[in-house]
Amino acid sequence: MTDSDRAAVVPAVGTPGSLSTIRSLGRAGVYTISVSEMSRPPSFSSRYCDATRAVPDPTADLAGYRDALLALAARGDVETIVPVREADVHVLASHREQFGAHIEPLWPDRETLDSVHDRLALTAAAERAGVATPETVPLDAIDDWDRERIVKARYALLTDRMGDVAPNTCRQPPTTQFLAPGETPDIEARVEQMGHVPVAQTYLDGPEFCLRALCVDGEAIVTSQKRLHRGYKYARGPSVYHEAVDDRALTAAGEALLAELDYTGLASVGFIRDEGRYRLLEINPRVPASIPVDIHAGVDYPRACWRLATGRAVDPAEYRPGTHSHLLRGELVHLHSVIREEYPLAKRPGIGATVGAIARSVLEHPNFDTLSRDDPRPFVRDALNVSRSMVPISR
Structure with a gap:
């Protein structure tokens, strides 16, 4: 079987990474299947996109999105699914065994992904590895607001396991808040906006x-x-x-x-x-x-x-x-x-x-x-x- 007889599935999400993946594989002669909940993502217009498929929006129907990807993975010609956003890797990692029955799972398992998506767990892993980190603590644990800090989500993707999100849905967390020295945030309001207790991190002004x-x-x-x-x-x-x-x-x-x-x-x-x-x-x-x-x-x-x-x-x-x-x-x-x-x-x-x-x-x-x-x-x-x-x- 040649590469042109074998297929790769790539979600089309409107990012340069998604489009570049389609182009790279297409130029290598791989049959590319671009999937999206969007009606006209840029990848669908690429000369290197061989086929397109409409799939459920993972932010509204994670199970439906999982089932759509599983159906593609079960095809005899599909060799891989390439995650290009957090929702993709969340679905693949959460159901790694099911996908692994059909294709090689080139993504982390659920336990590892949880550590990656949780900034406090990731900070702990970095400390074990001897990798430097900025001070990162839960927002409600800060007593001293006299330093430059930023407030960001603890979790990179909000699901019903990580945040106040409806079952079978996910969403990206709100944007980062910058705090000047002496500026005290409204912690209750920020927690309500985030759907969980976010983290406060020392601001670093470097490249x-x-x-x-x-x-x-x-x-x-x-x-x-x-x-x-x-x-x-x-x-x-x-x-x-x-x-x-x-x-x-x-x-x-x-x-x-x-x-x-x-x-x-x-x-x-x-x-x-x-x-x-x-x-x-x-x-x-x-x-x-x-x-x-x-x-x-x-x-x-x-x-x-x-x-x-x-x-x-x-x-x-x-x-x-x-x-x-x-x-x-x-x-x-x-x-x-x-x-x-x-x-x-x-x-x-x-x-x-x-x-x-x-x-x-x-x-x-x-x-x-x-x-x-x-x-x-x-x-x-x-x-x-x-x-x-x-x-x-x-x-």
């Missing part, structure tokens, strides 16, 4: 990095690294301009934590570099949204996952640190944050300086997360989707 790794039983098979240069917000947020880098200390910290977790699957381990040390932020246990920069830099994780899923060795990567990539619509969101938004702990850059920095980086490093010469339609579809979401519909 953000990630170690990417494809692991089996805690051993890294392939790795690469990313530095965030600009996020959706000038106070960071998801990455929109990124660079592939290479630092042994970053590799050591990330691999130590993944080994402690006995992790299997693709992970992006986020850190802040603070006073020369890498301090843990989080782990994203799925295809990261900014994975196009890794692919541009020569590390093709979707193809590596495919080879592992089909019982083959992973080819050595020709990694090219210094490669950059942009999410163009994200650059516009970043500029909007500079113009309109205020964050008490982050210094706002100048508008002119930001415009100049974006223009220079695009000209010097013309690699993009969604824009592709040989596959332009997803970029157009993404732009149309964003435009329609911003324009009220008259009824």
